[in-house]
Amino acid sequence: MSHPDARAELIAYHRLSSHAPDRYAPGPGHLDWATQPDPFRRYAGAPRIDLPEPEERLGVPAAVLAGNQVPAQPLEPATLGRLLRFSLGLAAWKQWGESRWSLRCNPSSGNLHPTEAYVVTPGLPGLAPGVHHYVSLLHALEHRATLARPEALTAAWPAEGVLVGLTGIVWREAWKYGTRAWRYCQLDAGHALAALACAAAALGWRARLLTAFGDAQIAPLLGLDRADGHGEAEPETPEALLWVGPEAPGQEPDPARIEAAFRLAGPRWQGRPNRLSPRRREWPGIAEAERAARKPPTPPVAPLSPATGPPQPAALPRDHTLDAGALFLQRRSAVAFDARTGLPAAHLWALLDRLLHRPGLAPWDAVPWPPRVALALLVHRVEGLDPGVYLLPRGTGLEGRGEPVEGAPPHLGLVRLAPGDARHFARLASCHQEIAADGCLAFAMLARLEAALDEGCWWYRWLHWEAGAVGQMLYLGAELCGLRGTGIGCFFDALVPQALGAALPAPASDLYHFTLGAPVEDRRLRTHPPYEGLAGWRQAAGGRGAARPLA
Numbered sequence: 001m002s003h004p005d006a007r008a009e010l011i012a013y014h015r016l017s018s019h020a021p022d023r024y025a026p027g028p029g030h031l032d033w034a035t036q037p038d039p040f041r042r043y044a045g046a047p048r049i050d051l052p053e054p055e056e057r058l059g060v061p062a063a064v065l066a067g068n069q070v071p072a073q074p075l076e077p078a079t080l081g082r083l084l085r086f087s088l089g090l091a092a093w094k095q096w097g098e099s100r101w102s103l104r105c106n107p108s109s110g111n112l113h114p115t116e117a118y119v120v121t122p123g124l125p126g127l128a129p130g131v132h133h134y135v136s137l138l139h140a141l142e143h144r145a146t147l148a149r150p151e152a153l154t155a156a157w158p159a160e161g162v163l164v165g166l167t168g169i170v171w172r173e174a175w176k177y178g179t180r181a182w183r184y185c186q187l188d189a190g191h192a193l194a195a196l197a198c199a200a201a202a203l204g205w206r207a208r209l210l211t212a213f214g215d216a217q218i219a220p221l222l223g224l225d226r227a228d229g230h231g232e233a234e235p236e237t238p239e240a241l242l243w244v245g246p247e248a249p250g251q252e253p254d255p256a257r258i259e260a261a262f263r264l265a266g267p268r269w270q271g272r273p274n275r276l277s278p279r280r281r282e283w284p285g286i287a288e289a290e291r292a293a294r295k296p297p298t299p300p301v302a303p304l305s306p307a308t309g310p311p312q313p314a315a316l317p318r319d320h321t322l323d324a325g326a327l328f329l330q331r332r333s334a335v336a337f338d339a340r341t342g343l344p345a346a347h348l349w350a351l352l353d354r355l356l357h358r359p360g361l362a363p364w365d366a367v368p369w370p371p372r373v374a375l376a377l378l379v380h381r382v383e384g385l386d387p388g389v390y391l392l393p394r395g396t397g398l399e400g401r402g403e404p405v406e407g408a409p410p411h412l413g414l415v416r417l418a419p420g421d422a423r424h425f426a427r428l429a430s431c432h433q434e435i436a437a438d439g440c441l442a443f444a445m446l447a448r449l450e451a452a453l454d455e456g457c458w459w460y461r462w463l464h465w466e467a468g469a470v471g472q473m474l475y476l477g478a479e480l481c482g483l484r485g486t487g488i489g490c491f492f493d494a495l496v497p498q499a500l501g502a503a504l505p506a507p508a509s510d511l512y513h514f515t516l517g518a519p520v521e522d523r524r525l526r527t528h529p530p531y532e533g534l535a536g537w538r539q540a541a542g543g544r545g546a547a548r549p550l551a
């Protein structure tokens with residue numbers, strides 16, 4: 001049960017952060033370049049541990065994401081490095097004229113990357129016990145906390161694995177997007193969770209969200225709760241805690257036990273976070289929403305039993321020819337589509353199959369609750385499927401009142417709600433963005449937001465994480481079809497729910513849009529490899545936190 005005030009705060013935030021054709025959510029309206037946030041958090045004075053040279057491939061086909069098991073790699077610094085590199089690491093640099101900016105394996109609204117990652121370990125051969133912060137720029141860990149008595153944590157450690165904590169620096173997004181930014185942070189967190197889960201699967205590992213932990217239990221593990229912690233640096237809030245490793249504990253570790261063991265282990269914090277902007281401004285609604293949606297400790301979410309339908313999703317065209325690592329590195333957002341290319345219906349069925357929640361299959365253990373996000377499809381150019389509006393309920397109970405789709409595998413539950421050309425509507429509903437009309441199809445992700453809040457206000461975040469994870473699978477699926485996707489966070493909130501209202505069994509909110517098609521490249525941009533200058537950057541970063549190469 002949620003507190004009525006907190007629920008009301010979140011509903012108020014959702015309304016305030018909604019876009020409508022005649023009213024955009026409060027935002028800066030222009031970019032204040034003088035306060036552009038640094039995309040990389042660093043902890044000055046925390047010793048740096050350089051991870052082994054990043055690789056280009058993982059040596060397993062992308063089919064590993066469809067459940068083709070691979071032997072588990074041992075947990076050691078090199079494999080931990082692979083996990084982080086292929087989920088949250090740099091994927092490329094882009095250059096236009098004199099400006100250069102990096103892209104990462106995980107996408108982020110506006111490429112602003114609010115999500116930071118930490119690893120908590122009682123120690124591995126070659127990696128000291130404690131808390132480490134991942135610096136994607138240097139592909140390195142900063143040793144944030146040492147442990148005086150690591151054996152206390154070892155005694156409570158349930159299996160071979162590490163904890164990966166994700167946090168959010170909302171200012172990075174708010175700088176550009178104002179009030180709506182906090183939603184984007186949540187969607188980004190969902191993408192990051194799925195990216196971690198997919199990279200883990202390619203190592204033969206599991207990544208499981210620890211659903212029982214409350215935010216106030218995560219914060220001390222990541223060093224976010226200390227009065228001296230952030231000083232003038234922009235606040236960082238706890239998001240998610242994952243168990244990642246070759247072994248998955250039978251049940252979620254007890255938060256109280258981990259918390260107590262960590263305290264007993266005697267963490268000693270080191271390093272000062274950098275300030276990302278010389279000044280910042282607050283946007284209405286964000287602090288209230290963030291506070292209202294904090295998660296208390298709860299019983300863990302019970303793992304789902306396997307759903308009906310085939311245990312493995314159908315194959316996508318490049319499953320067996322593309323290396324999983326290469327797939328994670330090549331994922332990009334399209335900035336324009338050719339408005340011509342079609343997607344064969346058989347490929348669409350396989351793509352949709354990847355979006356069904358299968359317990360034990362990446363990324364669904366990272367968003368492990370029974371699915372709550374259904375997808376409306378605005379089909380423009382799918383060969384063998386009439387243009388129109390369709391619904392993929394994903395087992396959410398948001399079944400559409402429509403006709404079954406001939407030729408679609410019945411276990412998808414896909415229905416057609418309305419035939420017709422939805423291109424104009426898709427463009428309009430996505431804040432007039434051409435990409436929503438020029439691709440093969442566009443998606444709107446729908447959930448019963450207000451009903452979920454009745455169960456607990458943190459569901460506001462969890463629903464957005466689920467939508468982000470679905471988006472991540474669409475990004476990867478698009479690449480596996482030889483196409484490209486783009487997440488769309490800018491949409492007019494009321495349009496799709498209004499248009500579909502009568503066809504849905506209950507009122508639903510629109511959380512995220514996505515589109516995919518054949519990309520048109522921007523030829524003015526030059527692309528550079530992600531870690532071409534790594535040795536020099538590491539040297540330049542030098543300082544007190546000198547690199548300690550691993551054996």
Ligand SMILES: Cc1cc2nc3c(=O)[nH]c(=O)nc-3n(C[C@H](O)[C@H](O)[C@H](O)COP(=O)(O)O)c2cc1C
Nearest residue numbers: 103104107108109110111187332333487488489490
């Ligand atoms: C939550 C989210 C919302 C996004 N919204 C939009 C959007 O409305 N329009 C758009 O063109 N791109 C959008 N993008 C794509 C980002 O701009 C893109 O991920 C970012 O520039 C990084 O590029 P990359 O995905 O190629 O790594 C969104 C991405 C995410 C994750």
